[in-house]
Amino acid sequence: MVHEIIQAQCPDCSPDEPVPHSILKEKPGMLIKCTQCDAVHPHHIEKKRQKEVRVVVSSGESSFIRKLTLYSDEALTVGDEFVVEDESTGEASFVIVTSIETDIKRVDEAITNDIETVWARSTDKVIAKISITKGWQTESIEIEVPGDREFNVGEILKEGQERFLIKKIKLRVGGFLRDEGNSAQAKYIKRIFADSMERVEFLSRPKKTYRKITHGQGGSIIRPRGSASWISKKKGED
Template identity: 30%
Template sequence: MDSMTAPSSVIAECPVCRNETLHQVLSGKVSGRDSKVLDSTVRCRSCGQVHHVVLKSEKPLTLPVIVSWLEESKRSSITLGPDEVLSVDDEIMCGELPVLVKSIESKVGARVSVCKARDISTIWAKRFDKVKILFSVNHHGRTYSEQMIVSPDEEFSVGDMISLGKRDVVIHSIRTVAKTTRTGSVAARDVVRVYANIVRRTSY
C-alpha cells in the first residue's frame, strides 16, 4: 500500500473465516497523504465472502541511530515501517553505511534485544564496512598487541602468514566468541582475537 493505486490483494480479517486471510481487491480507493487509507471491496481467497474493508498503512518512521567507530560516535538515522522488527546483531544500512545493531532502547527506556520500530526510541550501532582485528603476537616468549582494519568478510586462516606492522607473523590460533580454533578459517566479523608468532625473515 505504498503506491497511490489500490493493491491487487490485501491481508484482512474475514467476517466468515474469523481470521486474517488473503483477500482479492475488487474495487478500491486510496486516500490520505501520510497515513494512506484503502477503502475497498474485497473477496476472501479462502471462503469467497465479499465484504468491505478500510485499511490503513502508516507512514515510515525515522529513528535515531548512534553509530560508533573506534573512539568516535556520530548521529545518523534510519527509516523503518512502524511494524518492522529490529534485532540486536542485525546488519542494516544507515544511509550508505552498513552498520551492526549493538543495542536498542525502547520508548519505555529499557534495553531490548528485539523491538518493533514503533516502540524504538534509539538504536546504537557500529560501523560495519570495516572491523578492527586484535592480534596477540608472541615474540621470544613475550606477547605484544597489534591491530589491523579489514572488511568484515575477510578471512583469517590458521597457518596464514601476514605482514603486521613491520613484521611478518604466522597465525597459530583464532579466538571467536564460542571457542578458540587451531585449524581452518574465520571471517573477520567473527574474530575476537588472532594469535600469531613472529616469522624470522631469512635471506636468500
C-alpha cells in the first residue's frame, strides 16, 4: 500500500524543521508516521483564516465594486493580477492592483488582514493612449484594445486612413522602451509615442550636403559690404 507523503515536524527527531511523513489515517484525526525515525504521532492541520476584501475596479470612465476572498496572512502588492467575479451574473474580470488602502493610509503592499479597500484596473479591455507627431505638431488619440494586446517599438499601426510608426513606449511602472522590437502588453503601457508615416518618410530622406570652398593655403572668403559677389583675400594683403 502506497501512503501519501506530507511535510511535518516530528516531535522525536525533528521538532523544528518539517521532514517527510506518510499518512496512516486521515479521519477522524490524522495519524502520520515519520519516514526518518518511524515515530507515529497525530497531526493537526490548522485552517487558515480568510477575509473578504472590497475591490474598486476602474474600467475606462466607469468603475464597479467587487469582492475578493484572501487568506488573512496573505500579502497583496501593487501590480498583482487576479480575477474578480460579479456575484449576480458570474461574469469574471481580470484586474491589476493599482493601490491598496489600509485603515491608516494608502500603501504599495499590505497583509490582507490590514487591508480596507483594494483599488484595481480592469485589464480585459484597456484604453491605449497614443501621441502622434505630424510635421511639427502632435495630436493624441485613444483606442480600445484587449489588455494582453502587445505593442512593439517599430510597429506600424493603422487607425482609419492614418498609418503611424511607434517610436517609444512609456510603461506604467518603469521607464521607456526605445529599442526596435521591444514590446509590452497594453495593460502595462501608460502612453505610446509615434510618428506619422509622412514624417517618417520626410526624416528618412537623404540630407543635402554642402562643400566648403577654400582658395589656397591661408586663403579666406570674404564678402564686402554692398556687393553680392565674393572675392578671395590672402593673409597679409591690404
